[in-house]
Amino acid sequence: MNAPDNLERRARELYREASRRIDPATAGRLRAARREALAAAAAPAHLRFARMLVPAGAFAAIAVAALMVFSPRDSAPVQAPGATQTVEATDGDLPPDLGNTDPSLMQNLDFYDWLATNDSSQASR
Amino acid sequence: MESPDVRSDEPDDRAMNSAVSTLEAELLANDAQAVPTSLDAFLAQVERRAFRLAEMSLGHREDAMDAVQDAMLRLVRNYRDKPAQEWTPLFWGILRRRIVDLQRRRKVRSIVVGWLGGGRDDDGDELPAWEPADNGPGPLDRLQDSQSYEDMAAAVRKLPRRQQEAFMLRVLEGLDVAETAQAMGCSEGSVKTHLSRAMHNLRDQLEDWR
Secondary structure, three states: OOOOHHHHHHHHHHHHHHOOOOOHHHHHHHHHHHHHHHHHHHHHHHHHHHHHHHHHHHHHHHHHOOOOOHHHHHHHHOOOOOHHHHHHHHOOOOOOOHOOOHHHHOOOOOHHHHHHHHHHHHHHO | OOOOOHHHHHHHHHHHHHHHHHHHHHHHHOOOOOOOOOOHHHHHHHHHHHHHHHHHOOOHHEEEEEHHHHHHHEEEEHHOOHHHHHHHHHHHHHHHHHHHHHHHHHHHHHHHHHHHHOOOOOOOOOEEEOOOOOOOOHHHHHHHHHHHHHHHHHHHHHHOHOOOOOOHHHHHOOHHHHHHHHHHHOOHHHHHHHHHHHHHHHHOOOOOHH
């Protein structure tokens, strides 16, 4: 048992022989893989950093596109509080929040316009 | 995820490792190879054996090629500044982890194929686990030695993973106990025990080799 038995010796011989006997195509691919690995490591650091930027840029572009697609379109534009007050002060006839106004009120705008005109002309008399 | 260390308490551990050491000494005397001074030379020396070892574990040439390619890339990228004496256990350790990754990925793929209904045929009988197609040369192309190698590879493939690793690194690749332990990420005692059990199983499977 102390001497290497047949199994160990034969196993290692077969393994070494099989490694020597690798077909030329596979051996060529292994050589190419080795050269590629050595070349990749030899590439300057800034090139490797640039390679990392490509997926990061792609991720950022996807995130922006997702934001544009899924952002709510009918939300009211953001305005400074002062600007809102100015609009309300100068044009008090319009509902303050168009987005939340009952749609039925928006159907007969001509009628409301005529009513307002008549009302103002009677007042001036 | 490594298996826990096991105690080296089997009676034939010492004899087994002594036998492997003798074989190692003989091979070293025959090879008398100096440690390569460049990574290129080192990888050129081990690439074919690494391919055979990965192929033996994975049973698939393309996966084996991927594993070796990735191991070479990681060694060069992360450890090129290490002393040349450390490359051997580092390389085999990286390759071992790549092989384990590929085996796990294949297992997941097999489960997914099963979920999608690929695991059963039209009669509802279970199909064999999904395996990628291997376009390597068939058994008829192989010579008698190749057939013996295939028998050994098949027997090694049947071993539990840790026994496989101990046998391949220690007996086939000829790493010493400390290097094997480093590559396997376990204690030297565990290496001896896994190897002893591997040899016991292989002797049972390859009886006609005695």
